Amino acid sequence: MMQTPTVTPSIHQLPQAMEPRNPGIELDLDWVRRAQANTSAIERRAKTLPGRRSVKKDYQAAWLCRAISCIDLTTLSGDDTEGRVRRLCAKAHQPVRVDLLAALGMEGLTTGAVCVYHDMVPTAVEALAGTGIPVAAVSTGFPAGLSPFHLRVAEIKESVEAGASEIDIVVTRRHVLQGNWQALYDEMKTFREACGDAHVKAILATGELGTLRNVARASLVCMMAGADFIKTSTGKESVNATLPVSLVMIRAIRDYYERTGFRVGYKPAGGISKAKDAVTYLALMKDELGNRWLQPDLFRFGASSLLGDIERQLEHHVTGAYSASYRHAIG
Template identity: 65%
Template sequence: MTLAKLAHAEREAAQARNPGCALHLDWLAEIRVNRAAAERRAATVTTRRSVKGAAQAAWLVKALTCTDLTTLNSDDTPGRVRRLCSKARRPLDPALLDALGLGDRSIQVGAVCVYHAMVPTAVAALEGTSIPVAAVAAGFPHGLSPMRARRAEVEESVAAGASEIDIVISRQHVLRRDWQALYEEVAAFREVCGPAHLKAILGTGDLKTLRDVARASLVAMMAGADFVKTSTGKEAVNATLPVALVMARTVRAYAEATGYRVGFKPAGGISTAKDALAYQTLMREELGRPWLEPDLFRIGASGLVGDIERQLTHFTTGAYAAGHRHALA
């Protein structure tokens, strides 16, 4: 095979969907994480690189396109979901787009993420767009429902039109170091997802060590997850930069070993433009430019879009608009 053909084959493999692989327990046993070093490195993310002015505005617009606009509340209604989808279609005011020089571009979020019951409403509201609907499933947020019911929920969400499924793992498998059970669980969800992409939520705030975060991430990827995701947003501790660093490096190790790229999604507690810039910087430094695009990077958030719009308004006008103008109804 010529070098050109080899390079082409490598690019195709990198772009292909992660098929998973056999569970390699020896690989898991080799994983080590120095917590102090990880925390020191994470602390430098916001100090080593400064993005200002027009560059910052461009990064924030890119963050919008990587945002899974989310509503996962007990009082969600079809009306609220339709309003969320309207914001997903047009996250920035047309006048603001004109001021940014983007009036001729279509800017939309990465996905709309809702509970299973709201999938048909979201699918109908987003008809005619390329915005995917992501459904949280599999006993979200605790993952303690019977496996039969969790699989059925995934199947029903896909049948209702969800093209992405955010499943939550059983944290007990990680806490008990039962990697075979975790592998089989994620592989079973991947199977019933069919063409829908699978995001595996680890619930990292419930895991005890960064080493277990790394090992759980690797098992999920071996089982065929398309994305690994930090949190449900319902834990006491959700996404953090040290956790994101460890997961990103595990994603990189998997890509180097298998040739397949897996996406990363931090979620929970990410509500400011500053937060978004920090995670984008981490992706750029640890994983490279491809992980700044929505096919490999998502941010799970509900209030983030409003703050980004507020910061972009300040960039173009020099003044902040009232917070309520950018709030989701």
């Protein structure tokens, strides 16, 4: 049985706040080309994950609180308004009803960050002032990543100047599909330099990379170029975060750590909307990387609706009854 994790409000800071940032290394093409993925074995392992870990009662509540602390609460819609972003920020600061947090002994719990488009960064920064919750901005021509290169770099710099302390960038998929690892490395390194002190999450858009082997190799190249996090998806692809893809990326992170000594974070995004799925992902991180990667400086969920289901599960834990979703404001 998994032990109850503790959630410490003081850890809700920038990614890698408790770790040296990954400075990157020289591109090692031999290492990249040796990276393989046994698809059938990976799929078998992933299929067993939901049934291998079962947490109930207080243990389940503790893991769900940990999941909340690792959420990048996100709104990336064309109809976003300042009012919607302010409501989302209020939800990030108070993710669960006050009475439920008091009953759980979890006062002060917040989400890991708020993620918005560049245009909404100033609004989010103002709304979160004094909370310690970072603002993440999607950048580099999100979600396709096909705008002119100099504009993608400029977009990063403008988001940082506007107050974003985390930048979620998208890589050029064709570099991966064509095996042009030098181009991917150079692109990622330029994005990392443009971020300055802001931490960078590299979105691989795994649903568009074709094979798990491509996912493994792209993960390594982005980490070699200095990514602080690697992230599965934009949330706009037809296939987003999956357990097989997550297993491949997590093992690439482990391999990179064992060889370099630098910890890189992981962010599954898109399609994770149920509390039970969040626990499965946390269990995967614990099994493959250990407890250190169960902190919000090394693990995030990219999600918009996940928090609502977690809050309903926590109310059930406290009161013994499920409530209608409209009782829990999502933002």
